[in-house]
Amino acid sequence: MTTPPEAPSGVIHDIGYRGYRGPRLGRGYATRSLFTQSLRAAFGLGRSAKSKVLPMLMLAALLLPAGVVVAVAVLNQADHLATDYPQYLSGVGLLFIEIFTAAQAPVLLSRDLRFHTVPLYFSRPITRGDYVRAKCAAMVCALLVVTVLPLLVLFLGAVLAGLDLGHQSAHFAFGLLAALLYSVVFAAVGLLLSAATPRRGFGVAAIMGVLVVSQAVAKVLYELAGGHYQAGDGAAAWVYLLSPAGLVDRLVNQVCGLTPEFLGTPGPLGTLAFAAAVPAIAAGAYGLLLRRYRKI
Amino acid sequence: MNLTVVRLTVRGLLGRRRGVLLLVVPLLLLLIAAVAGGSHGDKHELAVRLLGTLGLGTLVPILCLVVGTGVIATEIDDGSIVYLLAKPLPRWQIVTSKLAVAVLTCWLFAALPVLLAGLIVYGGGGGLALGYFTGTLVASAVYSALFLLLGTVTRNAVVVGLAYALVWESLIGNFVSGARTLSVQQWGLSVGRAVAAPGEITAHLALGAAVPLLLVVALASVLGAAHRLAGLTLAGEE
Numbered sequence: 001m002t003t004p005p006e007a008p009s010g011v012i013h014d015i016g017y018r019g020y021r022g023p024r025l026g027r028g029y030a031t032r033s034l035f036t037q038s039l040r041a042a043f044g045l046g047r048s049a050k051s052k053v054l055p056m057l058m059l060a061a062l063l064l065p066a067g068v069v070v071a072v073a074v075l076n077q078a079d080h081l082a083t084d085y086p087q088y089l090s091g092v093g094l095l096f097i098e099i100f101t102a103a104q105a106p107v108l109l110s111r112d113l114r115f116h117t118v119p120l121y122f123s124r125p126i127t128r129g130d131y132v133r134a135k136c137a138a139m140v141c142a143l144l145v146v147t148v149l150p151l152l153v154l155f156l157g158a159v160l161a162g163l164d165l166g167h168q169s170a171h172f173a174f175g176l177l178a179a180l181l182y183s184v185v186f187a188a189v190g191l192l193l194s195a196a197t198p199r200r201g202f203g204v205a206a207i208m209g210v211l212v213v214s215q216a217v218a219k220v221l222y223e224l225a226g227g228h229y230q231a232g233d234g235a236a237a238w239v240y241l242l243s244p245a246g247l248v249d250r251l252v253n254q255v256c257g258l259t260p261e262f263l264g265t266p267g268p269l270g271t272l273a274f275a276a277a278v279p280a281i282a283a284g285a286y287g288l289l290l291r292r293y294r295k296i
Numbered sequence: 297m298n299l300t301v302v303r304l305t306v307r308g309l310l311g312r313r314r315g316v317l318l319l320v321v322p323l324l325l326l327l328i329a330a331v332a333g334g335s336h337g338d339k340h341e342l343a344v345r346l347l348g349t350l351g352l353g354t355l356v357p358i359l360c361l362v363v364g365t366g367v368i369a370t371e372i373d374d375g376s377i378v379y380l381l382a383k384p385l386p387r388w389q390i391v392t393s394k395l396a397v398a399v400l401t402c403w404l405f406a407a408l409p410v411l412l413a414g415l416i417v418y419g420g421g422g423g424l425a426l427g428y429f430t431g432t433l434v435a436s437a438v439y440s441a442l443f444l445l446l447g448t449v450t451r452n453a454v455v456v457g458l459a460y461a462l463v464w465e466s467l468i469g470n471f472v473s474g475a476r477t478l479s480v481q482q483w484g485l486s487v488g489r490a491v492a493a494p495g496e497i498t499a500h501l502a503l504g505a506a507v508p509l510l511l512v513v514a515l516a517s518v519l520g521a522a523h524r525l526a527g528l529t530l531a532g533e534e
Binding site (some may be wrong): 209221 | 317321324328331332342345346349350353354355358361362365366369370373374451452453454455458459462463467
Protein backbone atom coordinates (compact mmCIF):
# COMPACT_ATOMS: atom_id res chain seq x y z
CA MET A 1 0.00 0.00 0.00
CA THR A 2 1.41 3.30 -1.05
CA THR A 3 1.16 6.23 1.25
CA PRO A 4 0.59 9.67 -0.18
CA PRO A 5 3.77 11.70 -0.14
CA GLU A 6 2.14 14.16 2.19
CA ALA A 7 -0.79 13.75 4.45
CA PRO A 8 -3.59 16.20 3.55
CA SER A 9 -3.20 19.16 5.80
CA GLY A 10 -6.54 20.85 5.19
CA VAL A 11 -8.80 21.28 8.19
CA ILE A 12 -12.22 22.69 8.67
CA HIS A 13 -12.31 25.24 11.45
CA ASP A 14 -15.43 25.85 13.35
CA ILE A 15 -15.77 29.59 12.84
CA GLY A 16 -18.98 29.71 14.76
CA TYR A 17 -21.40 30.02 11.89
CA ARG A 18 -24.97 30.04 13.05
CA GLY A 19 -28.15 30.01 11.11
CA TYR A 20 -30.54 32.93 11.41
CA ARG A 21 -32.90 32.33 14.31
CA GLY A 22 -34.55 35.74 14.52
CA PRO A 23 -38.07 36.52 13.44
CA ARG A 24 -38.82 36.19 9.72
CA LEU A 25 -40.58 39.40 8.79
CA GLY A 26 -42.29 37.79 5.82
CA ARG A 27 -44.29 38.90 2.85
CA GLY A 28 -46.26 41.72 4.41
CA TYR A 29 -43.15 43.40 5.74
CA ALA A 30 -41.37 43.11 2.40
CA THR A 31 -44.36 44.58 0.59
CA ARG A 32 -44.61 47.44 3.05
CA SER A 33 -40.88 48.15 2.67
CA LEU A 34 -41.22 48.16 -1.11
CA PHE A 35 -44.13 50.59 -0.72
CA THR A 36 -42.21 53.03 1.49
CA GLN A 37 -39.09 52.83 -0.68
CA SER A 38 -41.14 53.49 -3.82
CA LEU A 39 -43.00 56.38 -2.21
CA ARG A 40 -39.69 57.94 -1.17
CA ALA A 41 -38.26 57.31 -4.64
CA ALA A 42 -41.20 59.16 -6.19
CA PHE A 43 -39.92 62.31 -4.49
CA GLY A 44 -36.24 61.45 -4.89
CA LEU A 45 -35.79 61.05 -1.12
CA GLY A 46 -32.79 58.94 -0.22
CA ARG A 47 -31.36 59.49 -3.70
CA SER A 48 -29.01 62.00 -5.26
CA ALA A 49 -29.85 65.69 -5.28
CA LYS A 50 -30.33 65.52 -9.05
CA SER A 51 -33.27 63.17 -8.79
CA LYS A 52 -34.93 65.41 -6.19
CA VAL A 53 -34.98 68.45 -8.48
CA LEU A 54 -37.90 67.59 -10.69
CA PRO A 55 -40.46 66.18 -8.21
CA MET A 56 -39.73 68.96 -5.71
CA LEU A 57 -40.00 71.58 -8.47
CA MET A 58 -43.43 70.25 -9.44
CA LEU A 59 -44.53 70.21 -5.81
CA ALA A 60 -43.38 73.82 -5.44
CA ALA A 61 -45.13 74.79 -8.68
CA LEU A 62 -48.35 73.36 -7.25
CA LEU A 63 -47.99 74.97 -3.82
CA LEU A 64 -46.85 78.43 -4.90
CA PRO A 65 -50.04 79.55 -6.73
CA ALA A 66 -52.10 78.24 -3.79
CA GLY A 67 -50.03 80.41 -1.47
CA VAL A 68 -50.57 83.41 -3.77
CA VAL A 69 -54.35 82.82 -3.87
CA VAL A 70 -54.47 82.66 -0.07
CA ALA A 71 -52.28 85.76 0.33
CA VAL A 72 -54.49 87.75 -2.04
CA ALA A 73 -57.63 86.65 -0.19
CA VAL A 74 -56.16 87.60 3.18
CA LEU A 75 -54.81 90.96 2.03
CA ASN A 76 -58.00 92.00 0.23
CA GLN A 77 -60.21 90.63 3.02
CA ALA A 78 -62.21 88.90 0.28
CA ASP A 79 -65.28 86.83 1.13
CA HIS A 80 -64.22 83.94 -1.11
CA LEU A 81 -61.05 82.46 -2.61
CA ALA A 82 -60.16 83.35 -6.20
CA THR A 83 -60.42 79.69 -7.19
CA ASP A 84 -62.59 76.78 -6.10
CA TYR A 85 -60.81 73.67 -4.79
CA PRO A 86 -61.52 71.20 -7.63
CA GLN A 87 -60.90 73.97 -10.18
CA TYR A 88 -57.48 74.62 -8.69
CA LEU A 89 -56.47 71.06 -9.59
CA SER A 90 -58.11 71.01 -13.02
CA GLY A 91 -56.90 74.51 -13.93
CA VAL A 92 -53.55 75.84 -12.70
CA GLY A 93 -52.40 72.58 -11.23
CA LEU A 94 -53.29 70.11 -13.95
CA LEU A 95 -50.19 70.47 -16.11
CA PHE A 96 -47.87 70.12 -13.13
CA ILE A 97 -49.72 67.05 -11.86
CA GLU A 98 -49.34 65.56 -15.34
CA ILE A 99 -45.63 66.35 -15.51
CA PHE A 100 -45.15 64.84 -12.04
CA THR A 101 -46.92 61.67 -13.17
CA ALA A 102 -44.97 61.47 -16.41
CA ALA A 103 -41.62 62.07 -14.74
CA GLN A 104 -42.02 59.86 -11.68
CA ALA A 105 -44.07 56.85 -12.83
CA PRO A 106 -41.13 55.60 -14.94
CA VAL A 107 -38.84 56.11 -11.92
CA LEU A 108 -40.95 53.56 -10.06
CA LEU A 109 -41.14 50.89 -12.76
CA SER A 110 -38.85 51.41 -15.76
CA ARG A 111 -35.56 51.27 -13.86
CA ASP A 112 -36.37 47.93 -12.26
CA LEU A 113 -37.01 46.57 -15.73
CA ARG A 114 -33.92 48.13 -17.27
CA PHE A 115 -31.44 46.93 -14.68
CA HIS A 116 -33.16 43.56 -14.37
CA THR A 117 -33.79 43.97 -10.66
CA VAL A 118 -37.35 42.65 -10.91
CA PRO A 119 -36.23 38.98 -10.67
CA LEU A 120 -34.32 39.90 -7.50
CA TYR A 121 -37.52 41.14 -5.90
CA PHE A 122 -39.28 37.94 -6.87
CA SER A 123 -36.53 35.83 -5.28
CA ARG A 124 -37.80 37.22 -1.96
CA PRO A 125 -41.08 36.15 -0.34
CA ILE A 126 -43.09 38.82 -2.16
CA THR A 127 -45.22 37.66 -5.05
CA ARG A 128 -45.84 39.37 -8.36
CA GLY A 129 -49.17 40.63 -7.08
CA ASP A 130 -47.49 42.16 -4.02
CA TYR A 131 -44.99 43.98 -6.22
CA VAL A 132 -47.70 45.47 -8.41
CA ARG A 133 -49.82 46.34 -5.37
CA ALA A 134 -46.95 48.08 -3.59
CA LYS A 135 -45.94 50.08 -6.66
CA CYS A 136 -49.53 51.10 -7.44
CA ALA A 137 -50.17 52.14 -3.84
CA ALA A 138 -46.92 54.13 -3.79
CA MET A 139 -47.76 56.00 -7.01
CA VAL A 140 -51.32 56.80 -5.87
CA CYS A 141 -50.02 58.01 -2.50
CA ALA A 142 -47.32 60.14 -4.14
CA LEU A 143 -49.94 61.75 -6.36
CA LEU A 144 -52.22 62.25 -3.36
CA VAL A 145 -49.44 64.09 -1.55
CA VAL A 146 -48.92 66.30 -4.58
CA THR A 147 -52.64 67.05 -5.05
CA VAL A 148 -53.84 67.29 -1.45
CA LEU A 149 -51.06 69.54 -0.10
CA PRO A 150 -52.01 72.59 -2.22
CA LEU A 151 -55.68 72.07 -1.32
CA LEU A 152 -54.68 71.98 2.34
CA VAL A 153 -52.82 75.27 1.89
CA LEU A 154 -55.93 76.78 0.30
CA PHE A 155 -58.20 75.48 3.06
CA LEU A 156 -55.98 76.57 5.95
CA GLY A 157 -55.59 79.95 4.29
CA ALA A 158 -59.36 80.24 3.91
CA VAL A 159 -59.84 79.38 7.59
CA LEU A 160 -57.20 81.92 8.64
CA ALA A 161 -58.81 84.56 6.42
CA GLY A 162 -62.06 83.97 8.30
CA LEU A 163 -64.13 82.83 5.32
CA ASP A 164 -67.41 80.97 5.76
CA LEU A 165 -66.26 77.69 7.30
CA GLY A 166 -69.21 75.51 6.24
CA HIS A 167 -68.97 76.48 2.57
CA GLN A 168 -65.18 76.16 2.55
CA SER A 169 -65.24 72.74 4.23
CA ALA A 170 -67.80 71.41 1.75
CA HIS A 171 -65.76 72.62 -1.23
CA PHE A 172 -62.56 71.36 0.36
CA ALA A 173 -64.22 67.94 0.48
CA PHE A 174 -65.07 68.28 -3.23
CA GLY A 175 -61.43 69.10 -3.83
CA LEU A 176 -60.35 66.00 -1.92
CA LEU A 177 -62.62 63.87 -4.09
CA ALA A 178 -61.09 65.43 -7.21
CA ALA A 179 -57.59 64.81 -5.79
CA LEU A 180 -58.40 61.14 -5.15
CA LEU A 181 -59.85 60.60 -8.64
CA TYR A 182 -56.95 62.38 -10.36
CA SER A 183 -54.46 60.34 -8.35
CA VAL A 184 -56.07 57.02 -9.19
CA VAL A 185 -56.61 57.71 -12.89
CA PHE A 186 -53.22 59.32 -13.53
CA ALA A 187 -51.40 56.62 -11.57
CA ALA A 188 -53.19 53.96 -13.64
CA VAL A 189 -52.21 55.57 -16.96
CA GLY A 190 -48.66 56.37 -15.83
CA LEU A 191 -47.79 52.98 -14.37
CA LEU A 192 -49.32 51.03 -17.23
CA LEU A 193 -47.27 52.94 -19.82
CA SER A 194 -44.03 52.91 -17.86
CA ALA A 195 -44.27 49.16 -17.29
CA ALA A 196 -44.25 48.77 -21.06
CA THR A 197 -40.82 50.32 -21.63
CA PRO A 198 -37.49 49.89 -19.85
CA ARG A 199 -36.38 53.29 -21.14
CA ARG A 200 -37.21 56.25 -18.94
CA GLY A 201 -37.26 58.80 -21.75
CA PHE A 202 -39.78 56.91 -23.83
CA GLY A 203 -41.93 56.34 -20.76
CA VAL A 204 -42.02 60.05 -19.91
CA ALA A 205 -42.87 61.03 -23.48
CA ALA A 206 -45.53 58.34 -23.82
CA ILE A 207 -47.33 59.26 -20.59
CA MET A 208 -47.22 62.96 -21.35
CA GLY A 209 -48.31 62.27 -24.92
CA VAL A 210 -51.33 60.25 -23.82
CA LEU A 211 -52.40 62.74 -21.15
CA VAL A 212 -51.88 65.93 -23.17
CA VAL A 213 -52.84 64.71 -26.64
CA SER A 214 -56.03 63.07 -25.36
CA GLN A 215 -56.96 66.38 -23.76
CA ALA A 216 -56.32 68.35 -26.96
CA VAL A 217 -58.17 65.78 -29.06
CA ALA A 218 -61.16 65.77 -26.72
CA LYS A 219 -61.28 69.57 -26.82
CA VAL A 220 -61.21 69.72 -30.62
CA LEU A 221 -63.81 66.96 -30.95
CA TYR A 222 -66.00 68.75 -28.39
CA GLU A 223 -65.91 71.90 -30.49
CA LEU A 224 -66.53 69.91 -33.67
CA ALA A 225 -69.61 68.35 -32.11
CA GLY A 226 -70.87 71.85 -31.36
CA GLY A 227 -70.27 71.68 -27.61
CA HIS A 228 -70.23 75.46 -27.24
CA TYR A 229 -73.71 75.81 -28.67
CA GLN A 230 -75.23 73.30 -26.25
CA ALA A 231 -75.87 73.54 -22.55
CA GLY A 232 -72.99 72.41 -20.34
CA ASP A 233 -74.29 68.85 -20.20
CA GLY A 234 -75.04 68.49 -23.92
CA ALA A 235 -74.36 65.30 -25.85
CA ALA A 236 -71.02 66.68 -27.09
CA ALA A 237 -69.60 66.21 -23.58
CA TRP A 238 -69.44 62.46 -24.20
CA VAL A 239 -66.09 62.97 -26.00
CA TYR A 240 -64.50 63.78 -22.63
CA LEU A 241 -64.61 60.06 -21.90
CA LEU A 242 -61.54 59.98 -24.18
CA SER A 243 -59.44 62.18 -21.92
CA PRO A 244 -58.46 61.04 -18.39
CA ALA A 245 -58.17 64.62 -17.12
CA GLY A 246 -61.41 65.83 -18.70
CA LEU A 247 -63.22 62.76 -17.42
CA VAL A 248 -62.31 63.47 -13.79
CA ASP A 249 -62.93 67.21 -14.13
CA ARG A 250 -66.45 66.80 -15.49
CA LEU A 251 -67.38 63.97 -13.16
CA VAL A 252 -66.38 65.96 -10.08
CA ASN A 253 -68.26 69.05 -11.29
CA GLN A 254 -71.39 66.97 -11.85
CA VAL A 255 -71.29 64.93 -8.67
CA CYS A 256 -70.51 67.92 -6.45
CA GLY A 257 -73.24 70.05 -7.99
CA LEU A 258 -70.98 72.70 -9.49
CA THR A 259 -72.55 72.22 -12.91
CA PRO A 260 -74.24 75.41 -14.01
CA GLU A 261 -71.02 77.31 -13.39
CA PHE A 262 -68.60 74.62 -14.56
CA LEU A 263 -69.15 72.00 -17.22
CA GLY A 264 -70.56 68.60 -16.25
CA THR A 265 -71.41 65.24 -17.76
CA PRO A 266 -73.99 64.57 -20.49
CA GLY A 267 -77.21 63.70 -18.66
CA PRO A 268 -77.85 61.07 -15.95
CA LEU A 269 -76.68 58.25 -18.21
CA GLY A 270 -73.48 60.21 -18.84
CA THR A 271 -72.90 60.64 -15.11
CA LEU A 272 -73.19 56.89 -14.67
CA ALA A 273 -70.83 56.22 -17.58
CA PHE A 274 -68.28 58.77 -16.36
CA ALA A 275 -68.50 57.39 -12.83
CA ALA A 276 -68.05 53.84 -14.13
CA ALA A 277 -65.09 54.86 -16.30
CA VAL A 278 -62.86 55.73 -13.33
CA PRO A 279 -62.95 52.30 -11.62
CA ALA A 280 -62.85 50.71 -15.08
CA ILE A 281 -59.61 52.52 -15.92
CA ALA A 282 -58.11 51.70 -12.53
CA ALA A 283 -59.13 48.04 -12.60
CA GLY A 284 -58.12 47.64 -16.24
CA ALA A 285 -54.67 49.12 -15.65
CA TYR A 286 -54.20 47.01 -12.52
CA GLY A 287 -55.19 43.84 -14.37
CA LEU A 288 -52.89 44.62 -17.27
CA LEU A 289 -50.02 45.35 -14.87
CA LEU A 290 -50.56 42.00 -13.16
CA ARG A 291 -50.49 40.36 -16.58
CA ARG A 292 -47.35 42.28 -17.51
CA TYR A 293 -45.50 40.98 -14.44
CA ARG A 294 -46.75 37.40 -14.70
CA LYS A 295 -43.87 36.59 -17.02
CA ILE A 296 -40.69 38.58 -16.52
CA MET B 297 -23.33 63.35 -42.98
CA ASN B 298 -22.39 59.75 -42.54
CA LEU B 299 -24.61 57.13 -44.09
CA THR B 300 -23.79 54.42 -41.55
CA VAL B 301 -24.73 56.69 -38.67
CA VAL B 302 -27.91 57.62 -40.52
CA ARG B 303 -28.79 53.97 -41.04
CA LEU B 304 -28.14 53.04 -37.41
CA THR B 305 -30.15 56.02 -36.20
CA VAL B 306 -33.10 55.16 -38.40
CA ARG B 307 -33.05 51.63 -37.07
CA GLY B 308 -32.84 52.83 -33.49
CA LEU B 309 -35.67 55.28 -34.02
CA LEU B 310 -38.09 53.35 -36.20
CA GLY B 311 -36.97 49.76 -35.77
CA ARG B 312 -39.08 47.12 -34.05
CA ARG B 313 -42.53 48.52 -33.35
CA ARG B 314 -41.42 52.03 -32.50
CA GLY B 315 -42.22 53.37 -35.97
CA VAL B 316 -45.77 52.10 -35.64
CA LEU B 317 -46.13 53.94 -32.33
CA LEU B 318 -44.98 57.16 -33.96
CA LEU B 319 -47.64 56.65 -36.63
CA VAL B 320 -50.33 57.21 -33.99
CA VAL B 321 -49.80 60.97 -34.10
CA PRO B 322 -50.38 61.52 -37.86
CA LEU B 323 -53.22 59.00 -37.92
CA LEU B 324 -54.95 60.83 -35.09
CA LEU B 325 -54.69 64.13 -36.94
CA LEU B 326 -55.97 62.65 -40.21
CA LEU B 327 -58.82 60.85 -38.45
CA ILE B 328 -60.01 64.03 -36.77
CA ALA B 329 -59.63 65.91 -40.06
CA ALA B 330 -61.78 63.30 -41.80
CA VAL B 331 -64.44 63.60 -39.09
CA ALA B 332 -64.25 67.39 -39.16
CA GLY B 333 -64.41 67.54 -42.95
CA GLY B 334 -67.97 66.23 -42.83
CA SER B 335 -69.18 68.73 -40.23
CA HIS B 336 -70.84 72.05 -40.94
CA GLY B 337 -69.80 75.40 -39.58
CA ASP B 338 -67.01 77.88 -40.10
CA LYS B 339 -64.44 75.91 -42.11
CA HIS B 340 -61.74 78.51 -41.65
CA GLU B 341 -61.94 78.59 -37.89
CA LEU B 342 -62.11 74.81 -37.86
CA ALA B 343 -58.96 74.52 -39.97
CA VAL B 344 -57.11 77.02 -37.78
CA ARG B 345 -58.11 75.10 -34.64
CA LEU B 346 -57.18 71.77 -36.14
CA LEU B 347 -53.93 72.72 -37.87
CA GLY B 348 -52.85 75.55 -35.60
CA THR B 349 -53.86 74.53 -32.09
CA LEU B 350 -53.91 70.76 -32.33
CA GLY B 351 -51.34 70.23 -35.12
CA LEU B 352 -48.66 72.87 -34.81
CA GLY B 353 -49.49 73.69 -31.20
CA THR B 354 -49.60 70.23 -29.61
CA LEU B 355 -48.85 67.27 -31.87
CA VAL B 356 -45.82 68.71 -33.69
CA PRO B 357 -43.86 69.70 -30.55
CA ILE B 358 -44.60 66.35 -28.89
CA LEU B 359 -43.61 64.34 -31.97
CA CYS B 360 -40.46 66.41 -32.45
CA LEU B 361 -39.66 65.94 -28.77
CA VAL B 362 -39.95 62.17 -29.01
CA VAL B 363 -37.96 62.04 -32.25
CA GLY B 364 -35.38 64.73 -31.39
CA THR B 365 -34.48 63.19 -28.06
CA GLY B 366 -35.01 59.66 -29.40
CA VAL B 367 -32.18 59.95 -31.94
CA ILE B 368 -29.52 60.75 -29.35
CA ALA B 369 -30.70 60.89 -25.72
CA THR B 370 -31.67 57.23 -25.54
CA GLU B 371 -28.20 56.25 -26.77
CA ILE B 372 -26.54 58.51 -24.21
CA ASP B 373 -28.88 57.16 -21.55
CA ASP B 374 -27.99 53.52 -22.10
CA GLY B 375 -24.34 54.26 -22.77
CA SER B 376 -24.16 52.80 -26.26
CA ILE B 377 -23.11 56.19 -27.63
CA VAL B 378 -19.49 55.40 -26.64
CA TYR B 379 -19.21 52.85 -29.44
CA LEU B 380 -20.19 55.55 -31.90
CA LEU B 381 -17.93 58.17 -30.34
CA ALA B 382 -14.99 55.75 -30.42
CA LYS B 383 -15.06 55.70 -34.23
CA PRO B 384 -12.77 58.09 -36.11
CA LEU B 385 -15.62 60.41 -37.06
CA PRO B 386 -15.85 64.12 -36.36
CA ARG B 387 -18.43 64.65 -33.65
CA TRP B 388 -20.28 67.30 -35.65
CA GLN B 389 -20.87 64.72 -38.35
CA ILE B 390 -22.58 62.46 -35.84
CA VAL B 391 -24.78 65.36 -34.80
CA THR B 392 -25.68 66.39 -38.35
CA SER B 393 -26.42 62.80 -39.39
CA LYS B 394 -28.70 62.28 -36.42
CA LEU B 395 -30.33 65.66 -36.95
CA ALA B 396 -31.00 64.82 -40.62
CA VAL B 397 -32.81 61.65 -39.58
CA ALA B 398 -34.82 63.52 -36.95
CA VAL B 399 -35.82 66.31 -39.33
CA LEU B 400 -36.85 63.95 -42.12
CA THR B 401 -38.85 61.80 -39.70
CA CYS B 402 -40.62 64.85 -38.34
CA TRP B 403 -41.41 66.07 -41.84
CA LEU B 404 -42.78 62.68 -42.77
CA PHE B 405 -44.77 62.09 -39.58
CA ALA B 406 -45.83 65.65 -38.74
CA ALA B 407 -45.58 68.10 -41.63
CA LEU B 408 -47.04 65.87 -44.33
CA PRO B 409 -50.08 64.90 -42.23
CA VAL B 410 -50.67 68.59 -41.48
CA LEU B 411 -50.75 69.30 -45.22
CA LEU B 412 -53.11 66.38 -45.85
CA ALA B 413 -55.36 67.32 -42.93
CA GLY B 414 -55.49 70.90 -44.22
CA LEU B 415 -56.45 69.73 -47.70
CA ILE B 416 -59.14 67.44 -46.29
CA VAL B 417 -60.69 70.11 -44.07
CA TYR B 418 -60.22 73.31 -46.04
CA GLY B 419 -59.10 72.36 -49.53
CA GLY B 420 -56.34 74.32 -51.24
CA GLY B 421 -58.15 77.67 -50.88
CA GLY B 422 -56.14 80.69 -49.79
CA GLY B 423 -53.01 78.62 -49.42
CA LEU B 424 -54.01 77.88 -45.83
CA ALA B 425 -52.97 74.24 -45.91
CA LEU B 426 -49.77 75.13 -47.75
CA GLY B 427 -49.04 77.90 -45.26
CA TYR B 428 -49.42 75.60 -42.26
CA PHE B 429 -47.39 72.96 -44.10
CA THR B 430 -44.49 75.38 -44.60
CA GLY B 431 -44.78 76.60 -41.03
CA THR B 432 -44.69 73.04 -39.74
CA LEU B 433 -41.71 72.17 -41.96
CA VAL B 434 -39.69 75.04 -40.53
CA ALA B 435 -40.89 74.66 -36.95
CA SER B 436 -40.33 70.91 -36.80
CA ALA B 437 -36.77 71.25 -38.15
CA VAL B 438 -35.94 73.82 -35.46
CA TYR B 439 -37.74 71.85 -32.75
CA SER B 440 -35.74 68.76 -33.71
CA ALA B 441 -32.44 70.64 -33.49
CA LEU B 442 -33.43 72.19 -30.17
CA PHE B 443 -34.54 68.93 -28.61
CA LEU B 444 -31.45 67.13 -29.92
CA LEU B 445 -29.36 69.73 -28.11
CA LEU B 446 -31.45 69.20 -24.97
CA GLY B 447 -30.83 65.48 -25.26
CA THR B 448 -27.08 66.05 -25.07
CA VAL B 449 -27.29 68.60 -22.24
CA THR B 450 -29.58 67.01 -19.67
CA ARG B 451 -30.78 63.57 -18.72
CA ASN B 452 -34.24 64.98 -18.16
CA ALA B 453 -34.42 66.14 -21.78
CA VAL B 454 -37.98 64.96 -22.31
CA VAL B 455 -39.31 66.73 -19.24
CA VAL B 456 -37.42 69.96 -19.95
CA GLY B 457 -38.59 69.87 -23.56
CA LEU B 458 -42.16 69.29 -22.47
CA ALA B 459 -41.91 72.16 -20.02
CA TYR B 460 -40.75 74.40 -22.85
CA ALA B 461 -43.35 73.21 -25.36
CA LEU B 462 -46.33 73.14 -23.01
CA VAL B 463 -45.62 75.55 -20.17
CA TRP B 464 -43.70 78.23 -22.04
CA GLU B 465 -45.37 78.19 -25.43
CA SER B 466 -48.93 77.35 -24.44
CA LEU B 467 -49.42 78.47 -20.86
CA ILE B 468 -47.16 81.50 -20.51
CA GLY B 469 -47.51 82.41 -24.20
CA ASN B 470 -51.25 82.83 -23.67
CA PHE B 471 -50.83 85.42 -20.92
CA VAL B 472 -47.49 87.12 -21.57
CA SER B 473 -47.23 88.38 -25.13
CA GLY B 474 -43.44 88.74 -24.81
CA ALA B 475 -43.12 84.98 -24.42
CA ARG B 476 -44.54 84.59 -27.91
CA THR B 477 -41.50 86.31 -29.36
CA LEU B 478 -39.38 83.44 -28.11
CA SER B 479 -41.56 80.62 -29.35
CA VAL B 480 -40.66 78.27 -32.18
CA GLN B 481 -44.35 77.78 -32.85
CA GLN B 482 -44.85 81.51 -33.51
CA TRP B 483 -41.80 81.66 -35.77
CA GLY B 484 -43.25 78.79 -37.80
CA LEU B 485 -46.63 80.54 -37.91
CA SER B 486 -45.07 83.73 -39.18
CA VAL B 487 -43.35 81.82 -42.01
CA GLY B 488 -46.68 80.15 -42.74
CA ARG B 489 -48.41 83.53 -42.83
CA ALA B 490 -45.96 84.73 -45.47
CA VAL B 491 -46.81 81.71 -47.66
CA ALA B 492 -50.58 81.75 -47.27
CA ALA B 493 -52.87 84.44 -48.65
CA PRO B 494 -53.14 87.56 -46.43
CA GLY B 495 -55.48 87.16 -43.46
CA GLU B 496 -55.57 83.37 -43.53
CA ILE B 497 -53.07 82.74 -40.74
CA THR B 498 -52.43 85.00 -37.76
CA ALA B 499 -48.98 85.21 -36.25
CA HIS B 500 -47.58 87.53 -33.62
CA LEU B 501 -44.19 88.10 -35.13
CA ALA B 502 -42.89 89.76 -38.28
CA LEU B 503 -41.22 87.54 -40.85
CA GLY B 504 -38.08 89.68 -40.67
CA ALA B 505 -37.66 88.76 -37.02
CA ALA B 506 -38.76 85.14 -37.29
CA VAL B 507 -36.36 83.97 -40.02
CA PRO B 508 -33.13 85.16 -38.35
CA LEU B 509 -34.32 83.75 -35.02
CA LEU B 510 -35.10 80.39 -36.64
CA LEU B 511 -31.70 80.24 -38.30
CA VAL B 512 -29.81 81.34 -35.19
CA VAL B 513 -31.55 78.81 -32.93
CA ALA B 514 -31.09 75.94 -35.39
CA LEU B 515 -27.42 76.73 -35.97
CA ALA B 516 -26.69 77.34 -32.31
CA SER B 517 -28.38 74.05 -31.39
CA VAL B 518 -26.27 72.08 -33.85
CA LEU B 519 -23.05 73.75 -32.72
CA GLY B 520 -24.00 73.35 -29.08
CA ALA B 521 -24.83 69.67 -29.52
CA ALA B 522 -21.55 69.04 -31.38
CA HIS B 523 -19.66 70.84 -28.61
CA ARG B 524 -21.44 68.87 -25.88
CA LEU B 525 -20.76 65.62 -27.68
CA ALA B 526 -17.06 66.48 -27.97
CA GLY B 527 -16.70 66.53 -24.20
CA LEU B 528 -19.35 64.11 -23.12
CA THR B 529 -19.14 62.53 -19.70
CA LEU B 530 -21.27 59.48 -19.19
CA ALA B 531 -23.08 59.67 -15.91
CA GLY B 532 -24.48 56.56 -14.32
CA GLU B 533 -28.13 56.39 -13.52
CA GLU B 534 -28.91 57.36 -9.98
